[in-house]
Amino acid sequence: MDCSICSSYPVIIRPPRNTICGSCLEGIKTAFSLMSSLEGGVGQEAEAPRLESSHHHKSLVSSTAKSKELTDLVEWMKRTKKVENELSQQISFLAGSLVSAFQEQIHTDLKIKPSNGPPISAHKAILAARSQIFKNMLDSDSCKSSPSDTVTIAELTHEELESLLEFLYRGSLAPEKMDKHVYSLMLASHKYEISYLHKSCERHLLENLNVSNALDVLEILDFCSHQKLKDVVLSFVVKNIDDIVFSVKYEAFCTKNPHLSVQITRASLIDARDRRRTGDHC
Incomplete structure (x- = not known):
C-alpha cells in the first residue's frame, strides 16, 4: 500500500494522504515506548497513534495532542544525540589521556x-x-x-x-x-x-560462536563458572551435535574435559527425548 512515511513518492499518494503501513506504525510505537521508558514520557505516558482499519489499510488518526507528541519525540531524539556526542567526547578525553600515559610511559611506577x-x-x-x-x-x-x-x-x-x-x-x-x-x-x-572486561569477552564469545569454536567457549565458561552462558553454548552444541561430535577436536576435548562430555551427552539425550514427545503430541 502507499505509505505517507516510507513511500518513495509520497507526493502522488491518493487522498486520504494519512495512510501508514504496519512497519512504520511499529516503528513509531517503538520510538514512543523508548522515549517513555528513558524519560518517563512527555506529560502523560506517550501513546502510539491509534489506527482505523479498512480493507487491510490502516489510517493514522491525527490530533493536535498527537502532533505535539511527535514533535516532542523529535526534540527528545535531538537531545539524546547531543548527550551521546558529549559523552563520546568525554570518554575520548579521559581514555585518550590514559592511553597516552601508557603508550608514552609517562611516570610509570x-x-x-x-x-x-x-x-x-x-x-x-x-x-x-x-x-x-x-x-x-x-x-x-x-x-x-x-x-x-x-x-x-x-x-x-x-x-x-x-x-x-x-x-x-x-x-x-x-x-x-x-x-x-x-x-x-x-x-x-x-x-x-575485572567485570567490564568479563562482559566484553562474554559478548564477543557469543557473537562469534560457531561450530569450530563452540567446545573452546564451553570449556572457558565452565572454568569461569558462568552457568547461564554455559547453558546457552551447551544448547548450541546440542543443536549442532553431528558436526561437533565427529570433528577432529572432540576426542581431545572429551579426554581433557570428561565432565563436560557427560553433560553434552545428557543434554543431547534430553533434547532427543523432548523432540520425540513433541512429535508424539503432534
Whole structure:
C-alpha cells in the first residue's frame, strides 16, 4: 500500500494522504515506548497513534495532542544525540589521556612481568582502580617491600599482557586483538575480577560462536563458572551435535574435559527425548 512515511513518492499518494503501513506504525510505537521508558514520557505516558482499519489499510488518526507528541519525540531524539556526542567526547578525553600515559610511559611506577619477554611498565593507580585483586596485590607487604616494584602475571604471555593492559587503559580493544586473545582475557577477567572486561569477552564469545569454536567457549565458561552462558553454548552444541561430535577436536576435548562430555551427552539425550514427545503430541 502507499505509505505517507516510507513511500518513495509520497507526493502522488491518493487522498486520504494519512495512510501508514504496519512497519512504520511499529516503528513509531517503538520510538514512543523508548522515549517513555528513558524519560518517563512527555506529560502523560506517550501513546502510539491509534489506527482505523479498512480493507487491510490502516489510517493514522491525527490530533493536535498527537502532533505535539511527535514533535516532542523529535526534540527528545535531538537531545539524546547531543548527550551521546558529549559523552563520546568525554570518554575520548579521559581514555585518550590514559592511553597516552601508557603508550608514552609517562611516570610509570610498576613493572609487570609476563611468562615470556620483557616486563611492561604500567601505573599502580590504574591497575588498582580497575581491579580489587590488583589493588590487594599492590597493597600487600610483599609488593611494597619489592625493591624493583615488579609483579608477575605468569599465566599471560607478553602479547596477552599487553592487550590486557591496553584494555584497562582504553576500555576497549581492536577486534583483531579481541579475536586473538579473548580466551586468555576471559580467564584474566575472571581471576582478577575485572567485570567490564568479563562482559566484553562474554559478548564477543557469543557473537562469534560457531561450530569450530563452540567446545573452546564451553570449556572457558565452565572454568569461569558462568552457568547461564554455559547453558546457552551447551544448547548450541546440542543443536549442532553431528558436526561437533565427529570433528577432529572432540576426542581431545572429551579426554581433557570428561565432565563436560557427560553433560553434552545428557543434554543431547534430553533434547532427543523432548523432540520425540513433541512429535508424539503432534
